[in-house]
Amino acid sequence: MSTAPSTEAPGTPAPTATAVAPRRSGGGGGLGRYIVVRFLLIIPTIFILVTTVFVVMRATGDPITAALGGRLTPDQLQQRIHEAGYDRPILVQYVEYLGDLLHGDFGTTLSDNRPVTEVLTTFGTATLELAVYALIVAFLVGIPFGLLAASRRDRLPDAVLRVFAILCYATPVFFAGLLLKLVFSVSLGWFPVAGRASTGTEIELQTLDNPSGFYLIDAFRTGDPDAVGDVLMHAVLPAVALGLLTAGVFLRLVRTNVIGTLSTGYVTAARSRGVREGRLLRKHAWRPALIPIITVIGLQVALLLSGAVLTETTFEWKGLGFQLAHYLQARDFVAVQGIVVLIAVVVALTNFVVDVIAALIDPRVRY
Template identity: 75%
Template sequence: MTSLIEAPPGSVDGPAPSTKKRSGGGLGRYILIRFFLIFPTIFILVTMVFFLMRITGDPITAALGGRLPPEQLAERITSAGYDRPIFVQYFEYLGQLATGNFGTTLSDNRQVTEVLTTYGAATLELSINALLVALAVGIPLGMIAAHRRDKAPDAVLRIFAILCYATPVFFAGLLLKLTFSVWLGWFPVAGRASTNTELALTGLQSPSGIYWLDALRSGNISALGDVISHAVLPAAALGLLTAGIFLRLVRTNVIGTLGRDYVEAGRSRGISEFRLVTKHAYKPALIPIITVMGLQIAVMLGGAVLTETTFEWKGLGFQLATYLTARDFVAVQGIVVLLAVIVALTNFIVDIIAALIDPRVRY
């Protein structure tokens, strides 16, 4: 009895095996919970989009009202089922989504799934390019700001971060176009590629739709250069929005890490401040960036609408603006639902990566 009570916590029959089991179960449970949270998130977003789209009435009246005689308009409304109770339409819409049917556009009579697959690659390409710009600008400048804390470079970079985040994407795009396309003539004004490049890349066997990837696969160096020159300004306009956030996150976390005991010990051994920042302090500063990256994907997808419209980048954002102008709410619903699914899945992946890097996230 006494031996059981006084058994040390680290004994052979003690909690050591159960601790290992708890640690693995913590990660598994965390992933499972995050995975099941995807479904209510998507359900809520789909529900909100559906009812918001119905506030102004049925989609056919919104898109074609005033352009068709009342008899034809009523006939189309009845044939499409938009005269039925709203909740009947809602549950039917959920059933269609479950089978991958996003409906048919009203303005150009296309399957919404066709629109998504045709233009989705362009938006993905723009988002990847913008994320690369954000990481390439935000992380190094954040480290420089932390290294030169409370000095002139730090003050300038903090103002730069605020301007990046506060400047509207379309305004930044117009400034970049005016400066580097109109005045200096360094980059093209609009588009994803020149006409000859687009014909060459779209004519490839099984093209991915991501132009720089298709150019690499085909080994077409001139096409790759043309694609990159068209992508620089749109990626910069959208990427700088997130770069300001990354800059401030890296600066704050590197400054916090520089005050840790192991950094102070390295400083006492004569290690230079630059080496402490670049070798020891920047790695912990990357964890918050990974954590917020999922949220920034949502910001980028939202900013893609304005960026693609500004630079005539034919992606989902450009199409969404076109369908909004045409009041084609069926197409708008499909595109917004797809973007919501992408954001939910991206946040799930980011949560897993953050949990693998930092075990404290799991609890």
Template identity: 70%
Template sequence: MSARSSRVTHQHTQAEAVESPKKPAKGKAGAAKKNRLSGGFFRFVITRFLLIIPTVFILVTVVFFVMRATGDPITAAQGGRLSPDELQRRIHEAGYDRPLLVQYVEYLGNLLHGDLGTTVTDNQPVISILTRYGAATFELAILALIVALVVGIVLGRIAAKHRDRLADAGIRTFAILCYATPVFFLGLMLKLVFSVWLGWLPSSGRASLASQAQFDRLIRPTGFYIIDALQLGDPAVLLDVLRHAVLPALALGLLTAGVFIRLVRTNVISTYNSGYVEAARSRGVSEKRLLSKHAWKPALIPIITVMGMQIAVMLAGAVLTETTFEWKGLGFMLSNYLKARDFVAVQGIVILIAIIVSVANFIVDVVSALIDPRVRY
């Protein structure tokens, strides 16, 4: 009996000796795997960030040479207004009579120092134009994105829930109309209905003259009228700013909402019919919970992925939207400088928009990599 106990104890000791090295090895393997994933993710982020540099460089180069394709900026803007001698004098002073390659190298050097040049028509530093009117465009883009997400997600979920029914058909038609209607035409229709016929909302501007006079009292205005109104602490000014923002945000936001509606509907239906949802349904999970918990979250991933491209669409649409509603932002100023053929100002605004789009796509790629397990890095 003693020999048998000794044999069992010896076998048990051997088993522990064999198993004990495996546990630390498994832990080390898990830690190594985690480290590899972390290292891979950071390499992915750094690589995507570094790609912004050649992207912006190519865009800067293309914009520079395209703007110079019709000649120098002074001749384009002031050619018919100045005498030939005065025109040549100003061209020489600005350095536009030098070889194009020399101008290009100098322009890149100035960009590295934050100098985007001086406008030809009103002799202002381009950087001051960007800082003065950029906040208005960003504010409009943020409000439009909120409209697009709210309308797109809500209506997309409803369409998926009532698939192939009357509500679904109506929402899909609405999405097509939103995407296909030119933003300036939609803006004019909104102004006609809500400003002219109903008189509910103002038709142009970012705020009334009384509110703008209140903003002049601020020591450090941000340029974001909603934030500035909150700084003032005056509900009447905040309400006035929001009323002026409704129609431009709707016009620009509905353009993107049409894309989001179709994305949400398609992806919710796809995940709703997937294997793991069917397994949850077989366990007795309610249809409402299946839609809200199991099929909903995976459907958000394509929206986040597409959001970077839609920001570019919004910034392009902001030119027409701001012109339609006289919303004095970068789009409004870009339209004016294009009419005046002030290519220096146009060049600076386009470069800033290109940088914003590149950075926005970088952020979207990083967020997608964090939430989407299918992304490999």
């Protein structure tokens, strides 16, 4: 049997089969797909949260009886229940409730007959402002101390800071607030005892055209340095009390991740080339440890909002937490339901934003 002569020149190596790697889609497509998927996941998350809140609120009976049962006659009570539609089947109430939520209608409070939407917009800015202050405190305390603990691993500063982190996280926020008030307001007189601003400053802020509800922003709009200073002085103690709760988490997280990064091969190689420890910490170890910290921020928002209830009550900071405690005492479950649903939506959206930021910083998150 004859074979076809080779057309290759003598001495030429035979061609080898090469595997063609599949082309990977561009980073932009991967990021876009990741954002769309994460955003679509918000819908079932919010649906489950809204359903859970609705079922829990109805487990104790209708809201009218819970709030006004001892103040109305049986006939008046039944009339109010019928007018509000709480005598209909629970499934009908649930479908109507979802429809109202889609139109931005959270119902009307039973204790003071106000639209719940008005309560949310009026007091929500105060809670958001306090949460931002607390996050700033958490960053300023948790991140530098976490870096310091990592750089002094298994030494006295590390041990002290780890104990400090545990105390920050384990101490009840209302106890921390009362302690701060006792020391810095009552004993030393450095800061105001309660409120978002003094009475004169509040009147000045409320007379502005279209006030934003964020006292610090409105204080800057007045152009009055005394008003700005007064708002900041009132914010210090509530922000520290709530911020330390999250600072303990950040401190331990930064310490753990930076220690892990410092033991990697490229940091060891940089250290062998004579790079100073301070530069290693700032340039090489800090940035890779940033992703877990950003991811945890979304979880800490839920912790801040839950802690805001006790913080605002302790310092009479009139936000959603303060109003939630008031409506719980009044057994106004319509208002409570609206506030809890809003907090759940804010937490879900915050986690979505944090996931997107993490994907922008680290492409590995997208796949």
